[in-house]
Amino acid sequence: MQVSGGELREVLARVAAGDAAAFAVLYRATSMKLYGIIVRILGRRDIADEVLQEVYLRVWQQARGYDPSVASPITWLATIARNRALDERRRKVPQSLEDMPDILEIASAEDVAASQELADEARRLLACINDLEPQRRRILMAIYFGGMSGEEIAAELGVPSSTVRTWLRRSLAQLKVCLGQ
Amino acid sequence: MSELDDIEGLAAEFALGSLTAEERAGVVARESRELVLDKAIQEWEARLAPLLHAVPPAAPPPIGLAQALSRIIEGAAPQSAEIISLRRGRNAWRYATAGVGALAASLAIVLSGQFLTPSRTVDYPHVAVLTKNALPSADEPTTSTAPVFLISYESSRRELYVRQVSGRRPPSGKAYELWLMPGEGRWLPFSLGLLAAGAPVTRLAIPPRMEPELVANDLVVSLEPEKGAAPGSAMGPAVSAGRLTSLLR
Numbered sequence: 001m002q003v004s005g006g007e008l009r010e011v012l013a014r015v016a017a018g019d020a021a022a023f024a025v026l027y028r029a030t031s032m033k034l035y036g037i038i039v040r041i042l043g044r045r046d047i048a049d050e051v052l053q054e055v056y057l058r059v060w061q062q063a064r065g066y067d068p069s070v071a072s073p074i075t076w077l078a079t080i081a082r083n084r085a086l087d088e089r090r091r092k093v094p095q096s097l098e099d100m101p102d103i104l105e106i107a108s109a110e111d112v113a114a115s116q117e118l119a120d121e122a123r124r125l126l127a128c129i130n131d132l133e134p135q136r137r138r139i140l141m142a143i144y145f146g147g148m149s150g151e152e153i154a155a156e157l158g159v160p161s162s163t164v165r166t167w168l169r170r171s172l173a174q175l176k177v178c179l180g181q
Numbered sequence: 182m183s184e185l186d187d188i189e190g191l192a193a194e195f196a197l198g199s200l201t202a203e204e205r206a207g208v209v210a211r212e213s214r215e216l217v218l219d220k221a222i223q224e225w226e227a228r229l230a231p232l233l234h235a236v237p238p239a240a241p242p243p244i245g246l247a248q249a250l251s252r253i254i255e256g257a258a259p260q261s262a263e264i265i266s267l268r269r270g271r272n273a274w275r276y277a278t279a280g281v282g283a284l285a286a287s288l289a290i291v292l293s294g295q296f297l298t299p300s301r302t303v304d305y306p307h308v309a310v311l312t313k314n315a316l317p318s319a320d321e322p323t324t325s326t327a328p329v330f331l332i333s334y335e336s337s338r339r340e341l342y343v344r345q346v347s348g349r350r351p352p353s354g355k356a357y358e359l360w361l362m363p364g365e366g367r368w369l370p371f372s373l374g375l376l377a378a379g380a381p382v383t384r385l386a387i388p389p390r391m392e393p394e395l396v397a398n399d400l401v402v403s404l405e406p407e408k409g410a411a412p413g414s415a416m417g418p419a420v421s422a423g424r425l426t427s428l429l430r
Binding site for chain 1: 185190193194197198199200201202205223225226227228229230231232233236237238239240241242245246248249250252
């Protein structure tokens with residue numbers, strides 16, 4: 001179901017007013033995207049099913065707090081989904097970088113560039129990520145798409161957590177400069 | 182190389198997702214009272230959000246919407262008056278039965294089967310949330326005590342599963358009864374059965390001849406004597422209503 005950003009804003013406004021029918025429209029329009037994000041981080045559909053429900057419950061409860069000047073509706077929704085999935089992921093058995101071989105495929109510039117949904121800003125962001133040192137790029141992607149924590153990365157690489165934190169902050173600072181923001 | 186200060190570094194790591202559970206909880210607690218941190222998190226989430234375009238969508242379980250709606254209604258029971266009508270685009274209908282003046286239909290939200298394929302090899306249930314916002318005139322506001330029902334239907338078993346999720350229970354000596362309303366006057370309201378008092382879920386068998394009508398006509402819950410409406414008598418006061426209408430068109 002394709003719904004424009006403007007239409008989603010209207011739907012969210014109706015959800016904020018307690019319109020359950022609008023909520024159903026919102027669910028139909030966005031659940032596949034949010035579920036994809038959740039499954040990507042959690043890797044298990046049974047847990048993802050439950051998290052998806054919690055995400056939409058949170059959307060229902062927090063729709064009044066949506067501010068269109070801060071984020072598009074889908075970004076707002078996706079951020080809620082991703083944060084909830086990360087919280088759940090932190091309670092699970094740690095995954096390994098080796099358990100997520102497809103993460104780098106998903107995040108590669110070629111794959112993303114092939115997506116018709118790709119916005120210019122996504123292309124710019126990926127170009128900046130590709131400028132990072134390969135290992136740090138891989139770490140960044142494992143965290144963003146795989147939900148790994150810095151501690152898990154540190155344990156896997158056999159380095160102190162503080163080292164990974166330093167790498168991450170430098171990588172993120174480099175991204176910010178590259179994006180000119 | 183430039184460095185991120187502590188606040189922005191923390192915000193960036195939160196948005197990236199690298200923090201531990203404890204660190205995340207700490208950030209969430211601080212975020213609500215530290216505007217600088219809150220703003221930095223929003224900026225970093227927006228900065229990284231384009232990566233979400235790279236995540237392929239995935240089909241959630243078909244029952245997901247029904248479950249989400251059920252949880253919402255359960256969680257929002259005291260504010261159920263906020264659930265508003267779906268009457269736009271539909272004519273409010275009225276039943277001029279004895280004991281009932283008129284009734285406006287309210288909300289019916291349905292998730293229908295065949296989510297993944299148009300074939301009938303996989304049979305997913307139809308689900309509806311029934312409530313009302315006007316009784317007997319369209320001007321009467323819904324109250325938090327108005328009963329709301331979650332109904333699912335599995336055609337493979339030809340059974341309805343009816344669950345009251347909020348609102349008042351029937352008074353002593355009374356019971357709720359579920360009816361299938363006539364399509365364009367082709368038959369009288371058809372009783373699908375009494376809802377068991379106190380039971381979390383009532384299962385009601387659907388006669389094969391009524392199955393084609395089930396998704397095409399309105400469902401109404403009425404208040405009846407404890408043993409149900411007597412055969413041939415008029416339906417009691419309607420308390421909740423709606424129609425199974427697929428949203429997956």
